[in-house]
Amino acid sequence: MRYLKNAWYVAAISREIKQGELLSRKLFDQKMIFYRTSAGRPVAMMDRCPHRFAPLSMGRVEGDEVVCHYHGLKFDCTGSCTHNPHGDGKIPNRAVVTTYPTVERFGLVWLWAGEPEAADPDTIPPYEAIDDGPETGVGYGYIKMECNYELIADNVMDLSHVDFIHGPLIYTGGNLAPQKPAFSDHGDSVVTGWNWVQQQPMGLFNDFLPQPDTPARHFVQVTWRAPCNMVVHVGATQEDGNGYDEALESRDHHMMTPETEYSTHYFMVSRRNYLVDNAEYNEGKINGMMQAFLEEDAPVVAAIQKEMGDLTIDEMRPAYLAGDPGPVLCRKKLARLIDREIDEGIMATA
Amino acid sequence: MRYLKNAWYVAAISREIKQGELLSRKLFDQKMIFYRTSAGRPVAMMDRCPHRFAPLSMGRVEGDEVVCHYHGLKFDCTGSCTHNPHGDGKIPNRAVVTTYPTVERFGLVWLWAGEPEAADPDTIPPYEAIDDGPETGVGYGYIKMECNYELIADNVMDLSHVDFIHGPLIYTGGNLAPQKPAFSDHGDSVVTGWNWVQQQPMGLFNDFLPQPDTPARHFVQVTWRAPCNMVVHVGATQEDGNGYDEALESRDHHMMTPETEYSTHYFMVSRRNYLVDNAEYNEGKINGMMQAFLEEDAPVVAAIQKEMGDLTIDEMRPAYLAGDPGPVLCRKKLARLIDREIDEGIMATA
Amino acid sequence: MRYLKNAWYVAAISREIKQGELLSRKLFDQKMIFYRTSAGRPVAMMDRCPHRFAPLSMGRVEGDEVVCHYHGLKFDCTGSCTHNPHGDGKIPNRAVVTTYPTVERFGLVWLWAGEPEAADPDTIPPYEAIDDGPETGVGYGYIKMECNYELIADNVMDLSHVDFIHGPLIYTGGNLAPQKPAFSDHGDSVVTGWNWVQQQPMGLFNDFLPQPDTPARHFVQVTWRAPCNMVVHVGATQEDGNGYDEALESRDHHMMTPETEYSTHYFMVSRRNYLVDNAEYNEGKINGMMQAFLEEDAPVVAAIQKEMGDLTIDEMRPAYLAGDPGPVLCRKKLARLIDREIDEGIMATA
Numbered sequence A, B, C: 001m002r003y004l005k006n007a008w009y010v011a012a013i014s015r016e017i018k019q020g021e022l023l024s025r026k027l028f029d030q031k032m033i034f035y036r037t038s039a040g041r042p043v044a045m046m047d048r049c050p051h052r053f054a055p056l057s058m059g060r061v062e063g064d065e066v067v068c069h070y071h072g073l074k075f076d077c078t079g080s081c082t083h084n085p086h087g088d089g090k091i092p093n094r095a096v097v098t099t100y101p102t103v104e105r106f107g108l109v110w111l112w113a114g115e116p117e118a119a120d121p122d123t124i125p126p127y128e129a130i131d132d133g134p135e136t137g138v139g140y141g142y143i144k145m146e147c148n149y150e151l152i153a154d155n156v157m158d159l160s161h162v163d164f165i166h167g168p169l170i171y172t173g174g175n176l177a178p179q180k181p182a183f184s185d186h187g188d189s190v191v192t193g194w195n196w197v198q199q200q201p202m203g204l205f206n207d208f209l210p211q212p213d214t215p216a217r218h219f220v221q222v223t224w225r226a227p228c229n230m231v232v233h234v235g236a237t238q239e240d241g242n243g244y245d246e247a248l249e250s251r252d253h254h255m256m257t258p259e260t261e262y263s264t265h266y267f268m269v270s271r272r273n274y275l276v277d278n279a280e281y282n283e284g285k286i287n288g289m290m291q292a293f294l295e296e297d298a299p300v301v302a303a304i305q306k307e308m309g310d311l312t313i314d315e316m317r318p319a320y321l322a323g324d325p326g327p328v329l330c331r332k333k334l335a336r337l338i339d340r341e342i343d344e345g346i347m348a349t350a
């Protein structure tokens, strides 16, 4: 599959990776295991024993090491074999498991898919907003999508679809499609956005506005960053003028990581600035949003994936509409980055 | 897949296509939608929105138009986009959906798979017998078969198999196989047939004969027409002489339309000349026949399809028997027609 | 698929093949039927009618013959067509079904996969031990494994895995892995073995030893023979000295026959020298062992097969351990035998 190798991808939500337990997850067509050392560091390793290729996920964690189920080889968190219970116990040269650089940040475990020496934590997306506020004001979600990750970027970048396929929680009432969205190229990111007045405010915000069920000014701004990390900053206000000083806001971080060419791990982190101390509302909100993606977006993008088969979007020759310049530019930027890697002969560890 | 393009195929039974509802069905590897305009005309259209390729079958009918579920493009029954709710509302050139010529005749919706300008309703098979009599004397059936459509033509054209695999309803008691069937080539059709005396008359007819459970003369004549439409005219009589003036008869129209190379839409319309006013018997008879195909023929032809994989029948080098000249000639005729289309560069719209 | 053609493979346990009944089983990617003549001879035949390719397994046995379900052709146990109920009844030249030489020996039906004229019963493995003793001292088992047959040979040849993945019945308590197993090349067979003292004797033997739950000397010797037939001779004793005169012993014959490149028929025959007259124990023992393979080995080798996909073991570049010289030599010997057949242009009948 074609993907950007020298890049950070979200491999898991922090809470998914535990001490003493193995999480098995396929990324970029490669099965990997994840566990957490006693010092709390998340480890990512190919899910394959170098002896007879039993999946390490069938084995177990012992302290900071992984033990293969089949013949008991032990590996430390660098992938080196530390114990061979066979014969004279000498460690064969090939008894090494590929590991992947990881960094834990913003409650997420980021994995570097490319050359380990190029892994620079400073290039992890600047999602500090996630950490800005109490735990009860931020929600984490995960679903699996049966489509290529770029189809999800198309979906999030062109929010005009919200006018059509979504229910009351993120209701936009037909206000986005008629607009030509603002749209700007920032080199390593692309930003698109809409502003509008909604007679019946969006479900997310309505109850918390000064005057529910009466018109409010809304905005939404989507920021894409290669390979496929996006922030949807959305808000509503009833204050006078054009400002958003008193706006109710949600910053929804959408991070798409390829599982295969035709399936994607979809992570979401939603941080809001209202009712931030309510754990129950917090959980309901993230679950409601994930439910909306699962029930309303997922069937459409999966069906599109089936229609496309192994053709590219260009080979399909789409009829583009007013909301498409954003997603089209994102695809172009990513394609250029991947082409450059191919030219430079950059190889992933996998 | 290889199929005859400039030809009429049954796409659906008329009652399957309704106003205000979308029927989704794959023909020739292509997903299509079907609906009925307010004027009652059946519409056939590719099941793919030209914008982002959402299946139109996920959308809805509004009046005579189809609305895409994902971003709301509207298409009329010619496939032209009539409404773009995005930006300035200009209709992009590529916003067109391929449609297919249809004609409704004999309670069936016929679809032309080839060049639209060549679609001549006069070439629809002459199945007027279907309309000849009361509604309670004709039954319509549909099943899906997991095999190439030509395997069903082989099955119907060589009815000697009825001696072996079928139960009492269409019992022929071993009378067909020993015969060398009559068989004649009429250019665009092939006819084969058998005549015999059966001690215990065929289950279909027995109860309605003057003297049930006593010998009757039977006949069956099968007429094949490219690509894969067949009529099985079957009857029984106890009158003196060689005539069939008083015969109980059933004209069973078998129409096979490829879904994929390895699966087929199998339509049947059965018109009889006895007990024509009995709606209950009518339903029981067609259901009994479809049940027989589903339980007795379908498993065999599906197993044969599995055995054949992607080999042609010639590559499999069959040992032919007395009943095979009919099916062999039909395959040859169809192959020649398809070869001629390929030579002439005829392309389907799909 | 790549396999040794001129060789005997176990096709079935004798009791699986019955008079008047068809057993359908795929060997080497080819579906076959098996039945037993009135004289008791097991017949093996391609599961495909030469007329229209209906599986003969859909038909029935009549006396010593098979009748095709679809149009009633009859075949005798040599695959010759003996009856054609169609037309003048002449038998077409192509109406022949491929049969395979079989020999029934040791309660097993052996099939020769290669050139019929080369089928020499003297080359069936010398498993006389199976017949040596009462019926209640021998158990037969069969399971299907979702892996290439050579992965099972790897598993059985390197019994060090028993230290890790198996439960109490065949518990070896970590005594095998630390040893460099004895290992010898006998031309057409490879033998490997271990000797050890176990504090808590193996579950199979413990209750029958003079002093249960106290240390016993154990041995296990594995003999492989191409293509994939193996004997595991395992025993335990508490007598003085180094001998095994009073040892409790089990001779477990493991016979692997490819179904496809990625699935295997796994047969086991276990003959023991203790409690040989107990039918209930006999059944419990073989069932316990098959259960252990099914629950403890099968998931691992199936997972390894998935990891390997269509790569060979050499392409995967394994890190070999002390127990691997045995399995590696078996693979080499088999590869050489297959290469030689390819050089000699030997073709299977299939």
Ligand code: FES
Pocket (backbone or CB within 6 Å): A049, A050, A051, A052, A053, A054, A068, A069, A070, A071, A072, A073
């Ligand atoms: S496969 Fe892991 S130790 Fe053998």
Ligand code: FES
Pocket (backbone or CB within 6 Å): B049, B050, B051, B052, B053, B054, B068, B069, B070, B071, B072, B073
């Ligand atoms: S996919 Fe149909 S309108 Fe966008």
Ligand code: FES
Pocket (backbone or CB within 6 Å): C049, C050, C051, C052, C053, C054, C068, C069, C070, C071, C072, C073
């Ligand atoms: S397929 Fe066997 S007799 Fe016709």
